[in-house]
Amino acid sequence: MELLKGKVILDLSHRLPGPLAGKVLADMGAEVIKVEDQKFKDPFIHGLFAEMDPSFPHWYEELNSNKQILRIDFKDPASKEKMQELLARADGIIMGLPPKVRDFLGVDQASLEKSKRPISHIELFSKKNLTRGMHDLNAMADIGILKLYVEGLTSDIIDPPFLPVAGITFGHKAATDLIAGMLKAHETKKTQFIESYLYEASEEILGPFWPKKCREQGISKTLHNGRYPCYSIYKLKDGAYAALAAVEEKFWQRFCESTGLVIEADLRFHHQDQSIFKQVSAKFLSLSSSDVRQLIANNDMCLSLL
Structure with a gap:
């Protein structure tokens, strides 16, 4: 306009x-x-x-x-x-x-x-x-x-x-x-x-996106800079990368169902160790850019190729 x-x-x-x-x-x-x-x-x-x-x-x-x-x-x-x-x-x-x-x-x-x-x-x-x-x-x-x-x-x-x-x-x-x-x-x-x-x-x-209270409490790792497996950037087998932002449960479920991953929805926010990150990473490392492009075409799950 x-x-x-x-x-x-x-x-x-x-x-x-x-x-x-x-x-x-x-x-x-x-x-x-x-x-x-x-x-x-x-x-x-x-x-x-x-x-x-x-x-x-x-x-x-x-x-x-x-x-x-x-x-x-x-x-x-x-x-x-x-x-x-x-x-x-x-x-x-x-x-x-x-x-x-x-x-x-x-x-x-x-x-x-x-x-x-x-x-x-x-x-x-x-x-x-x-x-x-x-x-x-x-x-x-x-x-x-x-x-x-x-x-x-x-x-x-x-x-x-x-x-x-x-x-x-x-x-x-x-x-x-x-x-x-x-x-x-x-x-x-x-x-x-x-x-x-x-x-x-x-x-x-x-400034509001890293508020004083977060700084005082030592909160420096959040959703947007890699705290959770559901919201991160993963390498593919052909060297390219994919951006996953399956924050909502429906998007996470579609992602898991379409890729064959069996990870409960609550675990998309698991950050106490790297176990879920590694499972998701292993799956992406088995996929090519073409595979991911096909997944994107067939599913609405907040997935993008870099």
Whole structure:
């Protein structure tokens, strides 16, 4: 549903959280215009980040494919005129420009306040009152969530989580904050200046899934990180993997019946030792990807191939 159709957002950000916020809004129907410097573009497609990791240009494409990309010379006076034309239509701004560039282009706070337009302006930061740098991995470590990821691991070097979870969370929070600011701007007829923070967004959204009481009680192994046999990832005989999420009794029973396993429903939550895990694993190790694909086609039991 294009719930934001007719709204215009200027995405003046780069890399991950800001462009992700813009993508969320574009996917909801907003017209999102990503404005970049014609020389430096976005770090995901130009410079260090683009050069060090081949995935980043593809991330850029995915995050921005539903936007209009406009590249202008941030040092050219004509660019200021163009920016003012865009501002005249804008309902929201995702800010990521350095202060001097904002001043030159007329998108600094003082200029926006003088325009007296009901615009929602959001700027993204790492953490309140923090002067040092912070990336996704730092945020997850600082809020404590990363401890769950390394639970039970003993390697000297541990690969980070497969996705920048905190950054993704932050991008969605920024989109939500911007929409809330748009509502407030519409109500007050004034520009709303919003600050959103990586650490606080991660703590607010991810923190509840490892609550203080769980930490105090030493609860670190749960359903979603491998406590139970019914909810885990198993290797197949051809080297592929299958994800089993047969939490409900009906799904567990169908899984057992279709694979020939004889394990009582209550034992799907057995975690005192590895005995049930091993039985389920042995069954999966006897199956190929083709076998599992057939099982999925014939049964509704929350089973998927990786």
